[in-house]
Amino acid sequence: MIISSANSTSDVNLVEDVSNWWDDPTTREWLIDKPISIAVTILVALIAHWVFRKLITKAVERGANRAVEPEKSKRPSLIKTPFGKTATQEEETPLDVQLLRRSQEQRRQARIRTLGAVGKSAVAIFVWTWAALAILTTIGVNVAPLIASAGVAGVALGFGAQSLVKDFLSGIFMLIEDQYGVGDTIDVGDGIVGDVEDISLRITTLRDMDGTVWYIRNGEILRVGNFSDEYAIARFEVPVGLSNDTETAWSVIEKSFQEAAKLPTVKDSIIGEPEMKGISSFEPDHMTFRGVVKTLPGYQWEVQRHVYAKVLTDMQREGITTPYPNGIGSISPKQLEAKRSGEKA
Incomplete structure (x- = not known):
């Protein structure tokens, strides 16, 4: 009987300990509140990332598929009607103008898609940086000193990694100014001429006529010759x-x-x-x-x-000859025949 009573007391104490532990606000906070909050933050980040990417994709496709100008345009004509009024006639767009518009349209589409890719990368950085800061705040980490440290680290990075910052700034201005886009043929100096295969904020990827792929930092491109701009x-x-x-x-x-x-x-x-x-x-x-x-x-x-x-x-x-048609230092067949005739004579 004594052993049974002791076991009952032990079980009661264990149940009370578990109940007290479960009723503890800290336990509920770490096992329920914070995990749920973190899961909600990650879910919101996933949804926001997906929504922003969809919006950018839709905007890119809408902008890329939008025709710039119609192939035909109505312009006032100087032809007079029998009543003395100026007639309006529909004129066909010349073929060379159509070809030029088509080329400009391809370049515009390539630029829009390039900006869309950069926009998706920027959205991903923004959304997941916010999610990381929100999760750190949820688990009790004070992000204010972290943000301040990040600012100091950014200043130090700006001084210590000036070339990296220069590459990013050059890439941003290159895209804004539309200096070149994916598919363009460009000359970046030092004899490197090729087709642009990829553009990021830091690196431009070229493939030259021999098939060699060149990875060029945007900050190192001091001048660009674009062979694909308009005509x-x-x-x-x-x-x-x-x-x-x-x-x-x-x-x-x-x-x-x-x-x-x-x-x-x-x-x-x-x-x-x-x-x-x-x-x-x-x-x-x-x-x-x-x-x-x-x-x-x-x-x-x-x-x-x-x-x-x-x-x-x-x-x-x-019979129009080029200079030295038979090679430098050689004589033509007529001169050779004349020389042989003179020797025989």
């Missing part, structure tokens, strides 16, 4: 030997230039009329004829390749 100009420099008749060579090259611009392989890339500039330089052994034509951005090299092939073929057919 490009294909320039042709054709060297012609001084033994040729100038007017004949001019006529052959100009005609070939005009015909090459109508080739099916390049006509859709050209947005202007070819223009023959004439002789651009005069050297002791040759003269150079120059021609230019406006093309879609990034297509100037393709147009150059096809036009050069056409011009060279027509020059050879018409």
